[in-house]
Amino acid sequence: MDLVLMFVAAVAVLTIGVVSIVVVIRTRTKRRRLENERKIAAHLAELEQRAGSSLVRADERIRLVDDELGFAVAEFGDAATTEFRAALHRARQRLSEAFQLNQRLSDHVPDTVDQRREWNERIVALCQSAESSLTEQSAAFAARRAAAHKAPSDIQRVRGEIERIRQSLPPSRNALAQLAERYSDAALDPITANPVQAERLLEFAERSTQVAESRLTRSRDAEAAAALHAAVESIRRAQALLDAIDSFEVEAIKAEAALTAMVAESHAELVAARQLPESARRARIDPAIADLEGALRALPPSDSLRDPVGSLSAVRQANTALDDAVAEHAQQADRRERMRAQLVTAIDDAEQQIAAARGLVLDYQVPVGPDARTRLAEAERELASLTEEREPESAIARARRAAGLGAEAAAIARADLSRAQGYGHGSYGSPRTGYGSTGSQVLGGVLGGLAIGGLLDGLGDLGDFGDFFG
Incomplete structure (x- = not known):
């Protein structure tokens, strides 16, 4: 009888031990699985943020480079810009594919974690490729333009454009007031702030021309050209804002x-x-x-x-x-x-x-x-x-x-x-995910609600802009 009791007790102890080991193993396994899922979710969120920022940077870069190509054709002719045009075409194709992938991520069809990771990685790679394919061409023509431009006369021309657009601000405000008598606030919302934003851009353009003059006196021609380009781009955007009122x-x-x-x-x-x-x-x-x-x-x-x-x-x-x-x-x-x-x-x-x-x-x-x-x-x-x-x-x-x-x-x-x-800064959110840009892409923040962004790229020491952004 004693032997039977001892045997039963031993079996019970053994059973409890086995159950305890199984519980511990399952708990550890579940903990590792949850931790792994948390890491995957965090990595995916960071990847989606990078993809969003990459899309904005690539899209803006292509828009700016499109303008650069127009300048290059006007200055150096079609034959000299053949490779530049081909590089821009390839960049647009890559960005188009990236936009289509982002649309698939945003539509109503559920995506697996692997699909979301793969597509966001592809978006980042496509955008980086689109930007890098333009870098060499942009740099070459920027250097060529800096050497070829007659900066002093260009500065005077830019100042004339600033004054011309500034004189069109009062008529644009009057036109906006007249539109307000016929159209609702919701209809006019896209253009209501345009005169204020255009004026702010003109202030930036004027400051940019001052920077260009300052750099020329110190024989820093490349930086002067970059500052002047920022002024020209600001003028173009200001004119577009006022044109939007005219065409509304x-x-x-x-x-x-x-x-x-x-x-x-x-x-x-x-x-x-x-x-x-x-x-x-x-x-x-x-x-x-x-x-x-x-x-x-x-x-x-x-x-x-x-x-x-x-x-x-x-x-x-x-x-x-x-x-x-x-x-x-x-x-x-x-x-x-x-x-x-x-x-x-x-x-x-x-x-x-x-x-x-x-x-x-x-x-x-x-x-x-x-x-x-x-x-x-x-x-x-x-x-x-x-x-x-x-x-x-x-x-x-x-x-x-x-x-x-x-x-x-x-x-x-x-x-x-x-x-x-x-x-008042360069970070935005979206219905799907949040993202932000850092560095020169958003330097200067939002001026009157309009980001200057990449216009400041290539200016080097930005101390001359301290008063403007202060």
Whole structure:
């Protein structure tokens, strides 16, 4: 009996020991797994941040280099810039691929951790490759330009341009005041601050010319040329901001024309939808009818302040929803004819949404982050691809997708600008992830809500700008 008890006790002790060992092993395994997952998530977040910053830097670099190429062609001729043009073309192709990958990361389709890591790494590599392919060409022409330019006469020309644009500030402010009598605050939001920002850029350009003169007296020609280039780029951006005010009403009139066509189309869609059997309308069509009727009722009266682009977006969304709801009930022949008529309106809508988004990116540049730029690039690609479509239904779907992406790009760009203007520095956030830029890319911060960014690259000792940024 004693032996049996001893045996049972030994088995019990052994069992407890084994269970304890198993529990410890499982606990350690779980702890290691959780720690590994935390490290993977942290690495992925850092990688996404790098990818966002890389997209902005590469996009801005290509835009600046495009201007540099124009200067180089004007100064040295087409033959001397063949390699430069080829390098820029390759850089654009790489950036386009990077934007498409970023769009895949931002769309509604879930991505695995491995896909997110692989695509973000690819974005970083593509952007770095796009930038590096331009470095040698940019450096060579910068040195050639610095040697060839007659800086004193250029400085006088730049000062003349500054004065010319400064004289156009009062008419631009008057034009903005007149627009405010016809258009809503939401419609004018993209251009409301343009005169203030243009004036700030002119101040920067004037200071840059002073720096250029100072460097010339010390025989630092390369730095003088870089300062003068910063002045020229600031003047160009200031002029673009004022041009946006001049062109606003033309674009608004185009949007109103597209809206008029879409309203007429919507009324026709409503008539056709109401003629369907009640049993067919009950599930999706009746709610879509109500939504479109609500969007049409919400349009402001003709004698009130208007927002043509915003109204066009609202009606388009409701119109598209109703069209999708009734599509399965339409006769194929009638539907194809109706689609052909709708395609013109859909393309007009897409062009207006893309133009609004493109204006924000071109006018404000650095503060606009990668998600807005990605949506804009994807919208432009969708619109350009319409020539490949033979079926009107597919073409309309692409045009509407382009319009939607353009509207998203504009909304995200405005959010980026609001953050940049509110915080007064060069870090932005995005719906997907946050990112920031450091060093010369954001040196000088946001001037009047507009980042000078890479304009200061190549100036060397920046002590001459201390008073301006102080």
